[in-house]
Amino acid sequence: xxxxxxRRLLFGVAVVLGVLGILFVLFFQxxxxxxxxxxxxxxxxRPDSIEQWKANHGYDxxxxxxxxxxxxxxxxxxxxMLSFDFGASDVDGAPISQRIREGAGxxxxxxxxxxxxxxxxxVLLGLFVAFFRETYIDTxxxxxxxxxxxxxxxxxxxxxxxxxxxxxxxxxxxxxxxDPAVLLRFLALPVLISVLSGVGxxxxxxxxVFVEETGRDYVRTARSKGAGEVRVMIRHVxxxxxxxxxxxxxxxxxxxxxxSLLLESFxxxxxxxxxxxxxxxxxxxxxxxxxxxxxxxxxxxxxIATDISYALVDPRVxxx
Amino acid sequence: MRQVWxxxxxxxxxxxxxxxxxxxxxxxxxAELKVLYSAFSTPHRSLDPAEAYNVSAHRVxxxxxxxxxxYHFLKRPYTLIPGLAKQVPTAxxxxxxxxxxxxxxxxxxxxxxxxxxxxxxxxxxxxEATMExxxxxxMRLADxxxxxxxxxxxxxxxxxxxxxxxxxxxxxxxxxxxxxxAREQYAALGGVEGVRIEHPHALEITLHSPYPQILYWFAxxxxxxxxxxxxxxxxxxxxxxxxxxxxxGTGPFGIDVYDKRSRIVLDRNPHWYGLxxxxxxxxxxxxxxxPGDAEAGLLDAAYVGRPLxxxxxxxxxxxxxxxxxxNKFLQGYxxxxxxxxxxxxxxxxxxxxxxxxxxxxxxxxxxxxPGIFNLGxxxxxxxxxxxxxDRGRKLRQAMSLAVDSEKWIELFLNGRGLPAQTPIPPVIxxxxxxxxxxxxxxxxxxxxxxxxEAGYPDGIDPATxxxxxxxxDAYEVSSQSRPERQYFVDEWRKLGINVELSSTTYNEFQEKxxxxxxxxxxxxxxxxxxxxxxFLFLLSCAMRKSTTGGxxxxxxxxxxxxxxxxxxEVMEDGPERRxxxxxxxxxxxxxxxxxxxxxxxxxxxxxGWLANVKPFGxxxxxxxxxxxxxxxxxxxxxxxxxxxxxxxxxIAGMFVVGIIPGFRTFFRERQ
Numbered sequence: 003x004x005x006x007x008x009r010r011l012l013f014g015v016a017v018v019l020g021v022l023g024i025l026f027v028l029f030f031q032x033x034x035x036x037x038x039x040x041x042x043x044x045x046x047x048r049p050d051s052i053e054q055w056k057a058n059h060g061y062d063x064x065x066x067x068x069x070x071x072x073x074x075x076x077x078x079x080x081x082x083m084l085s086f087d088f089g090a091s092d093v094d095g096a097p098i099s100q101r102i103r104e105g106a107g108x109x110x111x112x113x114x115x116x117x118x119x120x121x122x123x124x125v126l127l128g129l130f131v132a133f134f135r136e137t138y139i140d141t142x143x144x145x146x147x148x149x150x151x152x153x154x155x156x157x158x159x160x161x162x163x164x165x166x167x168x169x170x171x172x173x174x175x176x177x178x179x180x181d182p183a184v185l186l187r188f189l190a191l192p193v194l195i196s197v198l199s200g201v202g203x204x205x206x207x208x209x210x211v212f213v214e215e216t217g218r219d220y221v222r223t224a225r226s227k228g229a230g231e232v233r234v235m236i237r238h239v240x241x242x243x244x245x246x247x248x249x250x251x252x253x254x255x256x257x258x259x260x261x262s263l264l265l266e267s268f269x270x271x272x273x274x275x276x277x278x279x280x281x282x283x284x285x286x287x288x289x290x291x292x293x294x295x296x297x298x299x300x301x302x303x304x305x306i307a308t309d310i311s312y313a314l315v316d317p318r319v320x321x322x
Numbered sequence: 323m324r325q326v327w328x329x330x331x332x333x334x335x336x337x338x339x340x341x342x343x344x345x346x347x348x349x350x351x352x353a354e355l356k357v358l359y360s361a362f363s364t365p366h367r368s369l370d371p372a373e374a375y376n377v378s379a380h381r382v383x384x385x386x387x388x389x390x391x392x393y394h395f396l397k398r399p400y401t402l403i404p405g406l407a408k409q410v411p412t413a414x415x416x417x418x419x420x421x422x423x424x425x426x427x428x429x430x431x432x433x434x435x436x437x438x439x440x441x442x443x444x445x446x447x448x449x450e451a452t453m454e455x456x457x458x459x460x461m462r463l464a465d466x467x468x469x470x471x472x473x474x475x476x477x478x479x480x481x482x483x484x485x486x487x488x489x490x491x492x493x494x495x496x497x498x499x500x501x502x503x504a505r506e507q508y509a510a511l512g513g514v515e516g517v518r519i520e521h522p523h524a525l526e527i528t529l530h531s532p533y534p535q536i537l538y539w540f541a542x543x544x545x546x547x548x549x550x551x552x553x554x555x556x557x558x559x560x561x562x563x564x565x566x567x568x569x570x571g572t573g574p575f576g577i578d579v580y581d582k583r584s585r586i587v588l589d590r591n592p593h594w595y596g597l598x599x600x601x602x603x604x605x606x607x608x609x610x611x612x613p614g615d616a617e618a619g620l621l622d623a624a625y626v627g628r629p630l631x632x633x634x635x636x637x638x639x640x641x642x643x644x645x646x647x648x649n650k651f652l653q654g655y656x657x658x659x660x661x662x663x664x665x666x667x668x669x670x671x672x673x674x675x676x677x678x679x680x681x682x683x684x685x686x687x688x689x690x691x692p693g694i695f696n697l698g699x700x701x702x703x704x705x706x707x708x709x710x711x712d713r714g715r716k717l718r719q720a721m722s723l724a725v726d727s728e729k730w731i732e733l734f735l736n737g738r739g740l741p742a743q744t745p746i747p748p749v750i751x752x753x754x755x756x757x758x759x760x761x762x763x764x765x766x767x768x769x770x771x772x773x774x775e776a777g778y779p780d781g782i783d784p785a786t787x788x789x790x791x792x793x794x795d796a797y798e799v800s801s802q803s804r805p806e807r808q809y810f811v812d813e814w815r816k817l818g819i820n821v822e823l824s825s826t827t828y829n830e831f832q833e834k835x836x837x838x839x840x841x842x843x844x845x846x847x848x849x850x851x852x853x854x855x856x857f858l859f860l861l862s863c864a865m866r867k868s869t870t871g872g873x874x875x876x877x878x879x880x881x882x883x884x885x886x887x888x889x890x891e892v893m894e895d896g897p898e899r900r901x902x903x904x905x906x907x908x909x910x911x912x913x914x915x916x917x918x919x920x921x922x923x924x925x926x927x928x929x930g931w932l933a934n935v936k937p938f939g940x941x942x943x944x945x946x947x948x949x950x951x952x953x954x955x956x957x958x959x960x961x962x963x964x965x966x967x968x969x970x971x972x973i974a975g976m977f978v979v980g981i982i983p984g985f986r987t988f989f990r991e992r993q
Contacts, residue, residue: 188347190343267643270639270642
């Protein structure tokens with residue numbers, strides 16, 4: 003087990019180094035420091051302002067070690083990223099680490115309830131349609147799930163804001179306020195949209211898992227011993243379906259921190275998804291570079307955690 | 323029985339949810355206050371008055387930072403009035419060609435309360451602003467460590483450039499000097515030679531050559547008094563904010579909450595000079611305005627002469643997307659707003675407000691913006707530019723005659739624009755009045771004749787025997803903006819010219835511009851100040867992109883135009899200057915470095931409870947003149963936003979009705 007964990011971690015480190023290399027090429031070679039400066043300063047910037055900006059932001063270093071071994075952008079890029087010293091935003095000079103800390107709260111405020119409600123609802127509905135398998139409830143459920151999966155989240159957002167916010171006037175159309183007295187009011191609609199937009203694919207997945215389990219011998223045994231259908235579904239089928247559920251859950255957890263790009267943007271929630279969108283729209287290459295790095299780190303962590311969790315919940319799985 | 327209780331609890335929860343929900347994004351207790359609700363779309367880069375240089379940032383900095391001069395709220399053409407200064411200074415020519423301006427600061431101008439003032443003495447929360455603070459800010463403008471985008475515009479101040487260079491050199495050569503606080507560095511270098519403080523309320527600015535436009539810069543936040551305490555205290559260290567995120571000024575409002583990614587709240591500045599001196603020109607509602615203002619209710623006796631500001635608080639909320647912003651405006655949660663393209667027909671019908679909007683007492687305001695959008699030719703291009711001589715000129719004239727701006731405005735702007743005739747927008751004082759550019763009236767026959775004279779009959783290039791091939795470089799062309807650019811290509815195709823639309827990224831485009839490897843481009847410019855010089859300089863030799871990196875992307879350099887420009891830029895507005903401007907426009911008419919496309923017309927909406935709304939056009943917030951009737955607003959909001967609850971019960975009912983047969987069938991089969 004320990005050997006497996008170490009091996010996976012080493013593999014993860016190699017991937018991180020590779021990701022950093024790709025990021026360097028993308029952010030310093032493809033988009034040169036001159037481009038970054040021009041983007042930051044805008045159309046009215048003069049050449050001397052561009053040079054000054056580069057010097058102020060440390061982009062005036064040579065790119066490669068063979069140009070200046072001691073002070074080059076490649077070394078600086080690797081050393082700062084690996085030490086989690088993310089530096090300052092290209093746009094306003096604010097520390098990026100602080101931005102990430104500030105953005106994590108609003109992101110989690112949106113993603114955690116959306117994830118929890120979504121998971122609960124999807125499992126419940128999955129059990130429900132599996133319970134009524136091969137009836138019109140099952141068929142209608144599957145049809146609705148496929149329909150829900152086929153619709154873009156953009157449509158959910160726009161329709162949600164229009165119907166729930168504008169026509170029915172249940173919740174604010176958009177906005178965010180960290181004041182606990184009004185926070186729920188702002189989160190209700192984005193959470194609802196997040197749950198509804200994701201529930202289709204989740205329900206289909208869980209339904210398949212549950213239906214597969216209901217055909218197993220232990221289920222027949224439970225029924226023959228006189229267990230009620232509800233008890234069979236919850237006590238036996240659900241418990242034995244935990245591995246695929248866990249896989250999906252563990253893989254999704256790291257991404258709760260990065261928020262939702264579109265939802266945060268449309269609802270004006272100042273989370274990490276919104277931070278990434280802002281970095282793109284404002285040509286904040288430094289922040290974007292960090293966000294891509296953080297995202298890849300979380301993905302790698304999620305992958306490793308999933309592999310390990312397999313072994314922990316199912317003794318039949320051996321890690322070699 | 324248990325199921326009955328569960329069902330009852332569910333229905334009860336639905337009822338509570340349905341009744342308890344509402345879409346009000348603000349705390350209920352704010353409803354009766356005079357709070358102006360507005361929005362911003364992206365977090366501000368910087369609110370440092372030396373760096374902030376966009377409309378969105380100025381909407382905040384303009385409230386926090388007062389300036390020595392300001393614009394009259396109502397008068398058009400734009401008129402400067404004294405702000406923190408006692409009067410608008412006049413130029414004093416000196417014998418050696420230099421020019422001097424003397425500013426006198428009003429007494430009793432104080433900064434908004436802030437903990438930073440403890441640096442000047444324990445327990446201090448504010449202090450009086452002096453001309454030292456203005457001089458300090460002028461030195462900051464020269465500081466290379468700050469991203470000052472208007473540094474060039476202040477280089478006419480004697481010694482300004484030298485001070486800038488001295489800072490670079492000393493900081494590079496002397497690390498101990500570089501480690502000192504900026505204020506001490508400035509003092510060690512002796513400041514800017516042309517900025518002299520006669521006493522705490524008198525400032526003398528000496529320019530090495532005449533530059534009448536300098537006064538406009540004293541109406542912008544770039545020259546506001548800045549407290550050294552604020553700059554030094556808000557250094558981003560030990561949990562303190564950065565000065566760029568924590569403005570401290572002498573304006574009518576001060577920052578209360580600054581969460582740049584969510585919410586900005588400004589409260590009245592209790593130390594604002596206008597409270598003690600309400601008769602100051604910038605501290606009370608004006609007694610006179612422009613023609614039509616009285617009829618528009620802008621000279622209402624209820625306001626004229628009353629001390630400013632009228633609002634208690636100004637609150638900005640982040641709204642990144644236009645659709646939610648517009649819908650919240652319609653719900654009454656924003657007091658004013660623009661019109662999104664998607665809803666234009668719903669709001670405006672036949673150039674007037676739709677009956678639906680009018681019934682809501684919404685008002686539509688239209689104002690021509692002091693800006694221009696144009697097509698430009700690279701005048702250094704072999705085919706289109708000066709090297710092609712008379713052929714190139716006639717080709718440019720022909721292409722100019724082919725482009726129908728009016729149709730373009732109708733198709734892509736919902737009619738929100740005026741076909742531009744000159745580089746100077748008609749709202750700028752000094753723009754040629756009633757002038758119609760003969761090369762901006764569509765005339766395809768004349769264009770074809772000019773093409774024949776240029777040696778391209780029917781658009782055929784005799785060198786190749788094929789249609790003349792030109793490239794139109796357009797950057798970041800989206801699916802939405804591509805048809806806007808393609809329109810011009812199609813117009814030129816009518817002459818037989820084959821213009822290829824080349825979409826590039828912003829950076830690729832900039833590289834092409836740097837290398838001079840472009841032929842035609844589309845560009846826009848908004849006024850920094852209301853003077854023709856601020857537009858005509860875009861075509862001056864000194865601003866050529868190819869030689870100076872300046873904003874003259876057409877690389878236009880015409881000796882006659884340049885000579886007139888040099889005369890015009892140092893003159894005050896008057897008949898003589900206007901005559902020179904007409905001559906310059908006549909040169910541009912013939913030379914055609916640009917094809918002027920449109921001057922934007924801003925359409926804005928305001929609710930009935932918002933008083934004293936007059937679009938200004940330029941980036942100067944006039945918020946201190948606005949007033950709100952909060953009682954009316956609260957009443958209207960409530961009536962517009964009553965939650966609709968029946969769908970909750972309908973959906974729940976449909977769900978129950980839908981699954982009951984399933985349950986029955988399922989259990990019957992199981993039994």
